[in-house]
Amino acid sequence: xxxxxxxxxxxxxxxxxxxAPAFAASATSAADIRCAAQACERLGFDSERLSxxxxxxxxxxxxxxxxxxxxxxxxxGQVVEERHIGLANAEKAKPEAPDTIYRIYSMTKPxxxxxxxxxxxxxxxxxxxxxxxxxxxxxxxxxxxGVDDQGKPILVPMKRPPTMRELMSHTAGFGYGLQDKLPxxxxxxxxxxxxxxxxxxxxxxxxxxxxxxxxxxxxxxxAAVDIQGYIVEKLSGQTLGAFMADNIFKPxxxxxxxxxxxxxxxxxxxxxxxxxEKTGKIAEAKELFGRSMxxxxxxxxxxxxxxxxxxxxxxxxRFTKMLVNGGEMDGVRILxxxxxxxMTTNVIPQSVLVSSNGVxxxxxxEAVGFGLDLMVVNDPLKAGSLEGxxxxxxxxxxxxxxxxxxxxxxxxxxxxxxxGGSGGDDLGQLARTLVYQALIHPEK
Numbered sequence: 375x376x377x378x379x380x381x382x383x384x385x386x387x388x389x390x391x392x393x394a395p396a397f398a399a400s401a402t403s404a405a406d407i408r409c410a411a412q413a414c415e416r417l418g419f420d421s422e423r424l425s426x427x428x429x430x431x432x433x434x435x436x437x438x439x440x441x442x443x444x445x446x447x448x449x450x451g452q453v454v455e456e457r458h459i460g461l462a463n464a465e466k467a468k469p470e471a472p473d474t475i476y477r478i479y480s481m482t483k484p485x486x487x488x489x490x491x492x493x494x495x496x497x498x499x500x501x502x503x504x505x506x507x508x509x510x511x512x513x514x515x516x517x518x519x520g521v522d523d524q525g526k527p528i529l530v531p532m533k534r535p536p537t538m539r540e541l542m543s544h545t546a547g548f549g550y551g552l553q554d555k556l557p558x559x560x561x562x563x564x565x566x567x568x569x570x571x572x573x574x575x576x577x578x579x580x581x582x583x584x585x586x587x588x589x590x591x592x593x594x595x596x597a598a599v600d601i602q603g604y605i606v607e608k609l610s611g612q613t614l615g616a617f618m619a620d621n622i623f624k625p626x627x628x629x630x631x632x633x634x635x636x637x638x639x640x641x642x643x644x645x646x647x648x649x650x651e652k653t654g655k656i657a658e659a660k661e662l663f664g665r666s667m668x669x670x671x672x673x674x675x676x677x678x679x680x681x682x683x684x685x686x687x688x689x690x691x692r693f694t695k696m697l698v699n700g701g702e703m704d705g706v707r708i709l710x711x712x713x714x715x716x717m718t719t720n721v722i723p724q725s726v727l728v729s730s731n732g733v734x735x736x737x738x739x740e741a742v743g744f745g746l747d748l749m750v751v752n753d754p755l756k757a758g759s760l761e762g763x764x765x766x767x768x769x770x771x772x773x774x775x776x777x778x779x780x781x782x783x784x785x786x787x788x789x790x791x792x793x794g795g796s797g798g799d800d801l802g803q804l805a806r807t808l809v810y811q812a813l814i815h816p817e818k
Contacts, residue, residue, distance in 0.1 A: 403458035405472050416818065417449045423812035428457065430808055431801075435460035438656065439797035440773070441647065442470040444687045445788040447809060448695065456687070462644040462791075465658060472688060475630055475642045476789045477670070479681040479770035483599040485618060485631075485693065486679035487542060487747025489606045491713050492621050498609045504535035505546065508605050511581040512536075517547065518558055518584040527557060529584055536589035541598045542746040543721045547585030548596040558586045567597060569665070571675050573604040573614070592726055593738060599747060603679025614677040625706045626696060628689040633677045635684060640671045643684065646772050646791040659793055681771065687789050690776060694785045697766070698778040717746040718766045718780075759803075760810030767802070775802035782816055784809070 408428075414421040427447075435442060442460030446453065458470035493499060499508065506513045516529035536546035551562025561583045562568070570576035580601070586594055603614045610617045615633045623631050635643055646667065648659040659667055668674065670684055685693075692703060697718075701709030720743025738744060741756035751757055751765040762781025769775040773790040788805055790796060 403469060403471065405456070405458050407453050407456040409454050414454065415815070417452060417454055418815040418818040419449075419454060419812045420814045423814070424455070424809075427805065427808040427812065428455070430804060431457060432459055434796065434798075434801065437798075440790045440792050441656070442644075443788065443790045443801075444470045444472075444474065445786070445805065446687055446691050448691065448785040450783050451695070464647075465645065470644075473630070473642055473686060474644050474789070475635055475639060475684050475686055476644050476774060476791060477646060477770070477772050478683050478685050478690065478774050478789075479772055481685075481690065481768055481770040481774050481776060482679060482681050482683040483747045484697075484766075484768055485622065485683060486599050486602050486606065486614070487717060488622060488693075488697075488708065489614070489618055489679075490542065490602050491709055491717060491746070493606065493609050495710060495713055499538055499605070501537065501539040501542075503538050505538060505541050505601070506535040508538075508608060509577060509601065511577050515581065516584045517588055518586065521557065527584060532585065533588050536585075539721055539746075540590050541601060543593075543744050544596050544598055545590050545593050545722060545726065546596070546598055547587045547589050547592075547594070548580065548598050548601070549583065549586055549594070550596045552595070556586070558584060562597065568600075568678070573600070573607060573676050576600060576676060577604055590723060590726075593722060593744065597680060599680040600678055602747075603677060606679065614679055615673075622693070622708060623689075625708060626689075626692050626703055628685070628692055631683060631685040631689045631693075633682045633684070634670045634673050637671055640669070643670055644789075644791045646793060648793045649797060654797075656792070656797075687787055690789075691785060691787045694776050694778045694787060698780050698783065698785055700780070718748055718750050718764060719745050720750050720752055721745055759806060760813075761806060762816075769802055773801065775805070777802070777806065782813065784813075 409417065411421040414424060431443060431445060434440060441464040442462050444458045446456040448454060460470055462468050462470045462474045515532055517532055518527045519530055520528045522528055540546040549558035549562045551559050551567055553559050554563055565579045567576055567579045570579060580597065606614050606617055645658045647656045649656050661667065674682060696703040696708055697714055700711035701707055701714045722738055722743050741753040743750050743752055748766040749768055751761060751763065754761050754763060762779045764781055765777055765779045767777035771793060773792045773796050774788065776787040778785055786805060786809060788801060
């Protein structure tokens with residue numbers, strides 16, 4: 375079976391791979407929900423135009439790019455449509471279903487961000503505090519400025535420690551190890567940071583790796599949210615999973631979201647796929663960085679705030695609805711509306727011009743920025759998109775994606791399980807275009 379290429383685990387990197395076989399799968403499911411024409415109209419959508427979304431997603435499965443996918447579109451708290459197409463496990467002929475559990479990888483990050491902001495509201499930390507106040511192990515970090523003639527790193531002292539605001543916006547200077555082209559990322563790989571025995575072990579490893587740049591001077595997708603997970607544990611006195619369960623999952627009735635499934639739910643976990651670099655053919659991924667794929671049946675050694683959660687379409691939809699609703703869901707308040715506004719406001723400094731964000735050839739600017747563990751849209755039309763101002767989003771390494779649009783009161787969550795992109799154009803961007811071209815009465 376194919377293994378995962380070293381570079382392709384970046385969460386937004388879409389590697390166009392052709393020639394994959396089509397999977398024999400039904401295009402519809404008994405669990406599908408679709409608004410009738412009049413109901414669509416009441417929610418502002420043109421039913422015929424909305425069918426373009428359905429056809430496009432069905433084609434993704436029919437073309438063999440993924441064996442199956444599920445997605446939901448919600449407006450004003452009502453389900454416009456929910457689709458479960460194809461197979462969650464092609465080898466076992468197991469169909470996509472509402473209770474299918476997915477590895478959401480970096481869609482864990484906004485959840486960790488909410489955990490951080492719960493502690494922020496409790497007065498446990500402030501945005502402009504130095505990270506070293508909570509992680510003193512980082513007080514002697516150096517900054518790598520290049521390599522000398524012998525290929526050894528050139529290190530200089532930090533001008534100042536990174537702030538919590540910078541930690542939550544990937545401007546602190548940390549590496550990640552998802553790629554292996556840059557020296558700092560190579561160090562993350564060599565020290566096996568993402569396979570640490572505990573979050574404290576992870577912190578100790580990172581403390582010996584230099585920053586990529588002086589804090590606050592650039593943007594690079596990083597291990598910063600895993601560091602946040604450690605801070606949540608330190609400030610709360612609980613494990614990250616226990617804190618999330620008590621303060622997010624249980625209140626929001628996210629009954630299938632955790633850092634592992636447990637044996638009772640293991641059969642519901644969708645298989646994850648990867649395409650062979652040479653042939654483009656898809657098969658179930660058996661290895662990750664030379665290790666067997668984790669089975670998620672038992673608890674991990676270290677609960678990854680950056681990418682460790684599994685969840686269902688329904689659970690993550692409830693989480694997103696909470697954010698779109700300004701921190702509340704079904705009468706349960708998780709965050710103050712102003713705190714959600716803080717999370718979804720761009721915090722990248724004007725002086726930071728990013729030509730490469732570390733995972734894809736995209737650029738942050740006045741139109742698209744980054745808040746606290748979320749990408750945010752400041753000016754949709756300048757960004758070349760149709761969603762509302764203040765739209766927030768992120769995705770996961772196995773192709774999952776979501777966005778929330780408070781301006782138009784829209785929630786969208788999409789789930790696939792394919793590493794290294796979806797084998798074609800980005801599904802999140804495609805879904806956005808097809809949803810908003812159908813929203814012909816946004817005033818409703």
